[in-house]
Amino acid sequence: MAMDAITPKNDKSRGDPLVRPTVEEAEAAVRTLIAWAGDDPRREGLLDTPKRVVNAYREWFGGYDEDPVKYLSRTFEDVQGYDDIVILRNIDVESHCEHHMAPFIGKAFVAYKPSDAVVGISKLARVVEIFAKRLQTQETMTAQICDAITESLAPMGTAVLIEAVHECMSTRGVHHKDVTTVTTQFTGVFKSDADLRNRFLRVSGQ
């Protein structure tokens, strides 16, 4: 974060808006971290690293500039005779935990029971991606995906399951490599109908 983003004029507790640092400020911050790690940001192999890191951040955290509702607003009503749930399995999740900014990597399983309209299936994967490309906890992300689908599509029910490995636990700290974290959120028929919920969990490999 740039220095001016943490000066009193940007103090969030006073209601001041956060000023987004410039690219140059972000690159300077990376140079500071390299030096703090013990290396010399001026040596040849590291000269372009700040630029690469800032570009990687654009990709990893591109979800702040995207609106999931935009992707869910185009629906198709001309689906005839289908009255069951729609499930997407194995959607890739690449996110970063907000506590250590370490990656957490896994899969999302998303289901909904349409009321009137269905949405393009790729849009559900896009919604997962938008929320994943922010600093997250797995629980918040699971709830945000579920809420976005429920609010935009008004389906008869929504189910979201995420299973992920957190590198803040596997590559540092407690160093447990085989722990996966599973989070779920259910609304509507997935909450009230245990058989439906269990079907979703089985299809999600639980």
Ligand SMILES: Nc1nc2c(ncn2[C@@H]2O[C@H](COP(=O)(O)OP(=O)(O)OP(=O)(O)O)[C@@H](O)[C@H]2O)c(=O)[nH]1
């Ligand atoms: N609930 C939840 N916890 C998370 C998530 N990602 C990381 N964490 C945890 O956030 C916690 C932060 O704990 P702290 O004690 O503040 O940080 P720390 O001293 O680095 O903790 P250790 O990881 O135990 O070394 C850790 O227990 C992490 O495992 C997540 O998505 N959800």
